[in-house]
Amino acid sequence: MARKMLIDGELDKTSEQEIHYDFDLFVIGAGSGGVRASRFSAQNGAKVGICELPFHPISSEEVGGVGGTCVIRGCVPKKILVYGASFGPELEDARNYGWEVNERVDFNWKKLLHKKTEEIVRLNGVYKRLLANAGVKLFEGEGKVVGPNEVEVIQLDGTKISYSAKHILIATGSRAQRPGIPGQELAITSDEALSLEELPKRAIVYGGGYIAVEFASIWRGMGAIVDLCFRKELPLRGFDDEMRAVVARNLEGRGVNLHPRTSITELVKTDNGIKVRTDHGEELIADVVLLATGRAPNTKRLNLESVGVELDKKTGAVKVDAYSRTNLPSIWAIGDVTNRMNLTPVALMEGTCFAKTVFGGQPTKPDHDNVPCAVFCIPPLSVVGLSEEQAIEQANGDVLVFTSTFNPMKNTVSGRLEKTIMKLIVDAETDKVLGASMCGPDAPEIMQGIAIAIKCGATKEQFDSTVGIHPSAAEEFVTMRSVTRRVSAGKPKKNL
Incomplete structure (x- = not known):
């Protein structure tokens, strides 16, 4: 396929030469954005390949899964746990509505975990079928960019196969980061928090963002003692200050212990659990410590800088223009890996705009103004x-x-x-x-x-x-x- 298109009134010079490629588009990363871009590009007549790591609920450099963070280890399983955590307080509220609730109410964490896993496995299959039905060729393995028009896929058995592509799209998302705290290896991130074998009786959450307040709400709703430590005066930096104060008040009202302007300085394993020391001299004990201090664009293993793609030196994000194009005309990027607005529906929008721009003959910039969002605290x-x-x-x-x-x-x-x-x-x-x-x-x-x-x-x-x-x-x-x-x-x- 060789199409000429206009971007800001200029002819796309890369499409003038008739060159044979294995694919019109090769996408690295089959999360929400990558799947959307692949499907819509294929529907516009493009020959599309996409690669993704093998499925596993807990992400690493070796495993991932079609559906990406949101479907497998983010929004979807998180919302399922929020629903589960909400029923405890709802049962309390029901008494004044005439429901005679027995004094003993048991919660089966393993049952909820099993149901959650069943759902993400189902959705993983749904996303695979969406790709297959659109005619997109799925490769299971790790993708690397080895040239402006070449991708290398490292398969499960270690075999490396290269594919040429007229356009390459990076849609590898982001990954939870661990702060450099002594003993941080004793803690978990949101990945592991969604798949814990046992529900913690005592949990400490470190961070003030949406992941931190959501898990504080989840575990507290399920009956755990929860301490939330964050560095600012209020959680949810970047949101409206008045609303941040409301969230903090609600968390306290539901029994979460807040520790504002507090940094964790050390984690120590003890016979009684994990001891957490803070910069205020406090010592807290927990069964689980969740580090929810941020995520970083997932670019480390993509070989992008070696082929000349510009990355943000501070965050590692892929730098793109208003159309999601990098400094190399054949390479594009969407979603969290660009660190623009890190929300699943935004990645979907960017994937749609990419497909319209490159294969639909409709140059379209993603619109990041007035994007609604939610924090699923309780x-x-x-x-x-x-x-x-x-x-x-x-x-x-x-x-x-x-x-x-x-x-x-x-x-x-x-x-x-x-x-x-x-x-x-x-x-x-x-x-x-x-x-x-x-x-x-x-x-x-x-x-x-x-x-x-x-x-x-x-x-x-x-x-x-x-x-x-x-x-x-x-x-x-x-x-x-x-x-x-x-x-x-x-x-x-x-x-x-």
């Missing part, structure tokens, strides 16, 4: 658009902040003391809604609809003119009439 947080702090920093004029804090209707009977909070950020001059956030039950389900409105440029007046669904929490987003505060642009913010 209860969850979900946001779209600008936080209050971002709006103040970016706005040319005043910013209007609308908030609603209320006791969810369910809690009025159950007796659970946990407020839901919603927030809208509005440009005072244009009336355009710049951002929305919610922490409370069903927040991600509600925010997906709000995201459409914000993506379409909805104004606060249009929100106000929309009739609410009653009784629901979601209706609060269209009934916030009074301004909570008006903030002038550029007002300095406190670093939390």
Whole structure:
């Protein structure tokens, strides 16, 4: 296949010569983004090959699996555990709704783990079938780039086979990182946390990001004693500060022990468990210590720099332009490996845009503005658009902040003391809604609809003119009439 295409008005010179390649496209990494790009490219007539490491729930440099992090050791199994952890508190709440729950309620961790594994094995098969049905050739093994148009696949038996490709797409995602703490080998990452043989009775989580607060919620919901240590004053750096405070309050309200402005300095194995020392002189004991201090682009074994692909010197991320193209015209990259916006749906969008650009004759840039996301702590947080702090920093004029804090209707009977909070950020001059956030039950389900409105440029007046669904929490987003505060642009913010 030799197509000419336009990118920013310039002819793609690499497509002018008729050269025979084994594949029009070869993809390294069969996660969400890689599978999407492969399928859609094949549907546009491309001959596509893709390689992925053999399946295993716990990722390493030797194993992985079709479906990638999200399906096998990320979003999907995590959400299954969140569901499992939610039933404990739900059973407590049910008593005031008339349900006579026996005093002894047992939780079978191994059963849930088995069900989780069954589901990710099923999904691994689904993704393989999606590739096969699209005509994509799947190779099981480790892929390396050995030239601008050549990929080497190291098969399970060690055999190395090279394939030529007109275009190469890197979609290898990211991997959990371990901080350089003495004794860090005693701890686990999120990979292992999803496949523990035994549910810990005492757990320490180190980190303030979404993975950290989610696992703190999961283990606490299942009855474990949980300590959460993080370096900032509040967890979830980068999110709206007011919502971060709500998440912290909810975690404490559900029994998680918070240790803000705390760093772990050492882990020591003892007869009673793992001793954790902090920079405040504290000593904590746990059965499991989870290091959730970040992830890094998975580029170390791809041989990219040797063939001239530029990587970010600090993170190792693949540098790409607005169309996901590297400095080498034949090599592209999407998803977490580019470290742009590390979310599964974003990788899917980037994969779709890649296929349109390269094989669909429709040069398309992925749009990273107003991307909604959720943190599946219990209860969850979900946001779209600008936080209050971002709006103040970016706005040319005043910013209007609308908030609603209320006791969810369910809690009025159950007796659970946990407020839901919603927030809208509005440009005072244009009336355009710049951002929305919610922490409370069903927040991600509600925010997906709000995201459409914000993506379409909805104004606060249009929100106000929309009739609410009653009784629901979601209706609060269209009934916030009074301004909570008006903030002038550029007002300095406190670093939390």
